Amino acid sequence: MSDVARIAGVSPMTVSRALRNNAPVSRETRERVLKVVRQLGYVPDQLASGLASQRSGFVTVMVPSLNNPHFAETVGALTDLLATAGLQVLIGHTEYQPEREEQLIATMLRRRPEAIVLTYDGHTRATRSMIEASGVPVVEIWETPRRPLEHVVGFSNRDAARSLAEKLIDAGFRQFAFLGESDDKDTRGSARRAGVLAALRAADLPDHRVLAFAPPPITMQQGTRALPEILERWPETEVVICVSDPCAFGVLTECQRRRIAVPGKLAVAGFGDFEISGISVPAITTVAVDAQAIGRKAGELILDIRAAEMRGVRLDRQSIPIHAVPVLREST
Amino acid sequence: MSDVARIAGVSPMTVSRALRNNAPVSRETRERVLKVVRQLGYVPDQLASGLASQRSGFVTVMVPSLNNPHFAETVGALTDLLATAGLQVLIGHTEYQPEREEQLIATMLRRRPEAIVLTYDGHTRATRSMIEASGVPVVEIWETPRRPLEHVVGFSNRDAARSLAEKLIDAGFRQFAFLGESDDKDTRGSARRAGVLAALRAADLPDHRVLAFAPPPITMQQGTRALPEILERWPETEVVICVSDPCAFGVLTECQRRRIAVPGKLAVAGFGDFEISGISVPAITTVAVDAQAIGRKAGELILDIRAAEMRGVRLDRQSIPIHAVPVLREST
DNA sequence: CCAAACTATGATAGCGCTAACAGGTGTGGT
């Protein structure tokens, strides 16, 4: 930077100002400086900038898995929105393990993020206290937690799943099975299960057919392996609601291999409205969630938080609702 | 840090040393310091550390899209491997646009990454020169470029696709169509198309049935829309090779909707061996690539590069091959 | 027993940038 300053005949401070777009520099000086910047191929050091200004320019985002189109869309939308304000995203993947989340947060806090975005799946006590102690604003997404840390951009997985089950009850189904996860305390998966079971109980229908098949995420592959177990234990099952679309697709394909008519003999539903659910034959009934909107709105919220900080105030707890609506398709 | 030092009765420098695991500090001093660190909940500032030590601890990774299980797996494996050495990944998604890659690289270089990983899809002249000027080591993945920037961890998309086509020719197919991307200069997609066409020409088969359907990535949805166009233009087609598995799946489902027997009437093949290809009914013929291995080996290479740097030398250009093998399944 | 070598710790000086304030110049109002 001092090289640039010398050649442009100004002080380093003026170079620094010329490189921002809201600093008071005369038009001609800025142009002269930027010309030298281009000539020299000077690349400002944002670590140093962050240290001096106490603004790292980072936002930490924790998702359970990268390998999930939904979280990818959310992160993508968030990344793009924050980029408009010069913020960069640091991604961590927890693999659905709260302990891993804790460890990742500890690492991330060293980067002095300006905000933390957490995909709700329960947090350890240590995670909560680390975040609180750091004073960094937090946004929880993809759920409306009972005990939110601070801001929320999400929907009730329980209510959404309940509403799906209710529609299927209305459609005449009576013998439900739920294919879900094991190890799912305080997760979105357990909320979905709870929602389905609540609907069944409210309609006086049997609610005992719950298969806790494997730790999250349940893959397509595991969906294919779960079907025989369901058929064996509860041959009277009329419809299987799966914790998410990929395992619903696995169940569907296994039905096809076994020549079980869907929905004639067995109906299948998922959760999330992944692209595959609309494409597969038959198309899969599911709950549609706008994953991109979650990322976008979380990003907008973070910009609001920063704007408030500039004015010296802390934004009140926000809770931004996201729509999650059942979509009945051919598979039911 | 100076608070910790004062309470532990040592100098800040000793605290700094105690927090690393290879620095010369007596066991008892380190324990005393770490105890105070825990008591105070002190979190070291890695921006400051990076500035002082000239090691940011960042590795930049560019992928075309996050919303692609393959790149997600590659990034995941890379992230985990680098984490073992305390390195953190900065992810950028180019959306398959070289100009966007250029813009992202410019941003990323401000973070002073210790290495750059690029998923090959062609680079602008400016990208190449920025990277060269920065002196940061580069690893290109998912392809073996003709003009590599430096290191490579990948395979020949051309050869892999050619080998798939050859197997299908051996299996008796004669009338091939290729469903690929538009705007695909210097991309993995164009290499795959070239490989297929080379196989056809070598076998004296017609190579004119090439549909450049849309800019990458071609989605499942677009696969369903491409099928009618292929059938209309070239009704004699016996097999469609798709640039990647998702669009092959789209083609397959559209065949099912139109009651076109696969593979009886039309065969379908993809590229990449996504989970869906092994699960769908019929299972889809494809080229299997170990996406995680690419991430893992790229990570190991980066650790080698750093180890060499410590010894004051620059690692010779490495080119680490990845296997990509055709897998014939039910769809052909 | 003493030089040489090694270990643990401290003091000093930055890393590359920006916040905060100081100062100089020009403009317009009175």
Next chain:
DNA sequence: ACCACACCTGTTAGCGCTATCATAGTTTGG
């Protein structure tokens, strides 16, 4: 002519760490 004010630029002093060298204490070996 003077003051108030806006506008632009420079000076100074860090941000929170670590590299490097210095130093004191301890061990080793001939």
